[in-house]
Amino acid sequence: MDIEPEFPSKRQRKRKRHHDEINDQEEEIQLSAMESFRVNYFLVIVDNAILSLTSRFDQLKKFEKLFGFLFNSxxxxxxxxxxxQECCATFAKAFSDDKSSNVDLHDFVSELKVLQxxxxxxxxxxxxxxxxVMAVDCYPNVSVAYRILLTVPVTVASAERSFSKLKLLKNYLRSTMLQDRLNGLAMCCIEKDILDNVDLDCALNDFASRNARRNFF
Incomplete structure (x- = not known):
């Protein structure tokens, strides 16, 4: 950035001492320019960064505590x-309420023991x-657990990307667009990697067949 990392020293102003002040009174601590920058700026930024990262990864820690035993074989x-048994109990408790549960704890433990x-x-x-598991089709509770694991969002990146794309679309096209078209264009922008693999000829033929307005005489 063409900024010289230099901290020029400035002359410190000395406070006038009155005759009734005690001589051994604590003197005000004087910091050099570099020390002042380190205390008032650098350490503050580092502390804020650490705090932000800690709060950011708290969710990932909770996710790992809940699903960690299912991450790999x-x-x-x-x-x-x-x-x-402990991991399965924690998992079952997280996805249950007073009336129902997504997995049966006893069956879940038994299925995982066999799967091991x-x-x-x-x-x-x-x-x-x-x-x-899906191929052998005999582990219903394990199947539910892994489907939950693979579909639970663990980051806000997708949401941030969605709002970013939506903001662009609304800025340029929203005034002349209905809600259905906005939803469709937003989906195309957000899932561009999937859209790139779509066969356009098949899509056009399907669209034409659904919207044909031909009159036969």
Whole structure:
């Protein structure tokens, strides 16, 4: 940035001492320019950054505490029966209320115990474990747990991106656009990576077949 990292020293003004002041009174601490910058700016910025990062990752810590044993096959296979029971109880409690629960705790523990010994050797991700579970179709509670794990949002990045795209669309086109069209364009902008893989010819043919207004005589 072409800024010289220099801190020029300024002459410190000395306060006039009155005759009735005690001689051993504490003198005001005088900081050099570099020390003043470090105390009043640098350390303040560092403290704010640490505080922001800590609060930012609190959610991830809670997520890891709840789903950590399901992250991969290594984590799952490393659990003994007591630890597995504890993790499953925490998970079931988080996704239940007074009337119902997304998973049955007893069946969930039993299914995971069987899964620990039936999973193929080698490290498997959560998605690969879900694909394995769906293929054999005999672990209903485990299937629910992994689907929750893989669909729970753990960051606001997607939401921030959505609002960013929506702001652009509303600024340039909102005055002449209906809500349905705004929703469609927002989806196209937000999911551009998926849109790039769409076969346009098939999409056009499908659109034409749905909106055909031909008169046959």
């Amino acid at each position: 290594k984590n799952l296979k490393s659990l003994d029966d007591s630890k597995l 010994v039936t999973l193929p050797d080698g490290l498997m991700s959560a998605l690969e474990i879900l694909q394995f």
